Amino acid sequence: MSTLTITHTHADGTLIDGTSRDDGSREILKTHRWRWSRNLGSWYIPQSRDRRAKTYQINTTAAALREAGFEVTIDVDDSYRPAAEVETDKVARQEARVEALDAKADRKAAAAETAWGAERAAYNALPEGGEPIKVGHHSENRHRKSVEKAWDALGKAVTSEREAAAARGRADAAARTTEARYAPVTVARRIEKLAAELRGYERTRDGYSRTLFTNSQTGLKEIEKHEPATGAHRERVLEEIERVADELAYWEGVRAQQLADGKVTPYSKNVVIKGDQIFYVGSWHHVVRVNAKSVTIRSIVGGSWTDRAAYTEIKKVRSADGAPVHVVDGARVVGDIDATSTKLSQEEDSNA
DNA sequence: ATATAGTTTGCTCGTGTTAC
DNA sequence: GTAACACGAGCAAACTATAT
Numbered sequence: 001m002s003t004l005t006i007t008h009t010h011a012d013g014t015l016i017d018g019t020s021r022d023d024g025s026r027e028i029l030k031t032h033r034w035r036w037s038r039n040l041g042s043w044y045i046p047q048s049r050d051r052r053a054k055t056y057q058i059n060t061t062a063a064a065l066r067e068a069g070f071e072v073t074i075d076v077d078d079s080y081r082p083a084a085e086v087e088t089d090k091v092a093r094q095e096a097r098v099e100a101l102d103a104k105a106d107r108k109a110a111a112a113e114t115a116w117g118a119e120r121a122a123y124n125a126l127p128e129g130g131e132p133i134k135v136g137h138h139s140e141n142r143h144r145k146s147v148e149k150a151w152d153a154l155g156k157a158v159t160s161e162r163e164a165a166a167a168r169g170r171a172d173a174a175a176r177t178t179e180a181r182y183a184p185v186t187v188a189r190r191i192e193k194l195a196a197e198l199r200g201y202e203r204t205r206d207g208y209s210r211t212l213f214t215n216s217q218t219g220l221k222e223i224e225k226h227e228p229a230t231g232a233h234r235e236r237v238l239e240e241i242e243r244v245a246d247e248l249a250y251w252e253g254v255r256a257q258q259l260a261d262g263k264v265t266p267y268s269k270n271v272v273i274k275g276d277q278i279f280y281v282g283s284w285h286h287v288v289r290v291n292a293k294s295v296t297i298r299s300i301v302g303g304s305w306t307d308r309a310a311y312t313e314i315k316k317v318r319s320a321d322g323a324p325v326h327v328v329d330g331a332r333v334v335g336d337i338d339a340t341s342t343k344l345s346q347e348e349d350s351n352a
Numbered sequence: 353a354t355a356t357a358g359t360t361t362g363c364t365c366g367t368g369t370t371a372c
Numbered sequence: 373g374t375a376a377c378a379c380g381a382g383c384a385a386a387c388t389a390t391a392t
Contacts, residue, residue, distance in 0.1 A: 196390075203391085226392095274380090291360060308360080 003071040006058055010081045011089070013048035014058060015040065024068055032061040050086045053078050080243045083250035094178050101171035108164035115157035122150040184264040187255050188312035194248040201241045204229050267311040271332045276325060279316035280309040 004018040004025065016034070019025040025043075026036075034043045045054060053076045062072040125146050133143045180186060207228035229237045258264045269290050272278065276287040278297060285297035285307070294308045317325040319334050326333040 200391075208392095289361080293359065296360075306361095 003073065004065060006062060006072065006074045008048065008053040008058065008076040008078065010050045010077070010079065010086075013051075014045035014053060016043045016061075019043060025065065025070065028064045028068060029061065032057060032064060034061065050081060050089075080239070080246075083243075083247040087250065091178055094174065098171065098174045101167065101174050105164065105167040105171040108160070108167040112157065112160040112164040115153070115160040119150070119153040119157040122146070122153040126150055182254065184255070184258050185313055187251055187258065188264075191248065191251050191255060194244055194251060198241065198244045198248060201237055201244060205234065205237050205241065264312075265314075265317075265327050266330060267314045267317060267327065268330065269311075270330055271325065271327050272311075272314075272317055273332070275320040277318050277320070277322075278309060278314045280314055284318075285309070 002018050002020070002023065004016055006014065006016045008014040016025075016029070019029070019042075029036075029043045033045070035046055036042075037044055045057060048054060055076075058074060058076070062074055065072050127143065133140055133147070204226075205228060207226050209225040228234070255264070259266055269292055272287055272290050272295055274287055274290055277284045277300070278287055278295060279285075280297065284300050286300060287295050288298050288306055289296040291308075294310045295314070296306050297309055298306050319325055323335045
């Protein structure tokens with residue numbers, strides 16, 4: 001039997017080379033959750049790009065294939081790629097996907113149109129005025145056939161129409177994913193998450209202790225101590241630290257660029273004051289109090305309860321009298337800054 | 353589930369402002 | 373000038389998020 005090679009690289013994910021149609025590998029691969037890609041012309045493990053190799057899945061698949069008489073070699077390169085490279089690839093693939101889905105949606109729409117045309121034709125072929133089928137007449141058979149045909153054509157057209165709408169929906173959704181991935185608020189949250197992840201790995205690397213509980217009688221604390229990671233585990237942790245630090249740096253760069261481009265405004269406690277109004281999740285709110293990491297807000301429309309908005313979640317700020325509040329070098333500036341910002345603030349007013 | 357770190361809130365206190 | 377009041381800084385308590 002032929003020799004199969006399972007390879008894992010972060011750029012391409014996990015693939016298997018050397019299979020051919022009907023050689024018996026298909027069933028085994030399917031049961032081990034591999035998928036066939038017409039695009040790649042190969043079987044692959046879903047969600048394996050830029051991830052660590054799924055060793056368990058790879059090994060069990062290999063074992064099953066060997067059991068079936070294949071010779072299998074495994075080649076794993078588990079080194080991470082720089083975040084910038086990963087992102088570039090991801091965006092490019094997404095663009096290609098959008099293009100393909102767009103083309104598909106167009107094809108489906110055209111097919112739907114054709115189907116409706118066929119339905120019209122079939123309907124028009126029916127005898128005038130909803131004439132009943134004359135039983136026993138020489139036209140009975142033909143009449144029955146054409147009624148059935150029209151009914152059939154209608155069904156096909158409706159199905160086709162639904163498929164077209166679904167395809168269009170998928171294409172539109174795909175077109176928005178990259179945008180959403182780089183939306184300022186999302187990026188800000190991702191930075192928070194990565195920073196937390198990094199702290200976690202650093203703790204594992206350096207060791208830590210935690211109090212399980214405090215004896216209320218003696219006041220003594222039961223402490224669980226975690227030693228710093230050693231050996232292979234430590235190596236792995238160091239690798240993860242490097243990866244997360246790289247990702248964090250990448251996204252911080254993205255955020256810095258967004259700030260430079262004016263896509264986000266760095267609101268802070270130095271900018272917002274009590275009495276201001278902020279635009280947050282679709283509506284304006286009164287600022288009740290300014291805190292270090294957020295503002296305490298109250299809904300303008302008859303709100304008695306208060307809510308909070310982190311500075312990164314604030315979309316716009318205006319002063320109590322409605323003048324736009326800008327940020328210049330991290331400081332508060334009320335009103336129009338110059339001629340170019342005048343237009344902007346007018347737009348804001350009309351939106352308000 | 354629990355401890356702890358991090359944040360916000362309610363409140364006090366001191367200072368400045370206003371009314372008389 | 374003094375009392376009353378408003379306001380913000382600062383602090384402890386309350387609350388929330390995070391980590392395991």
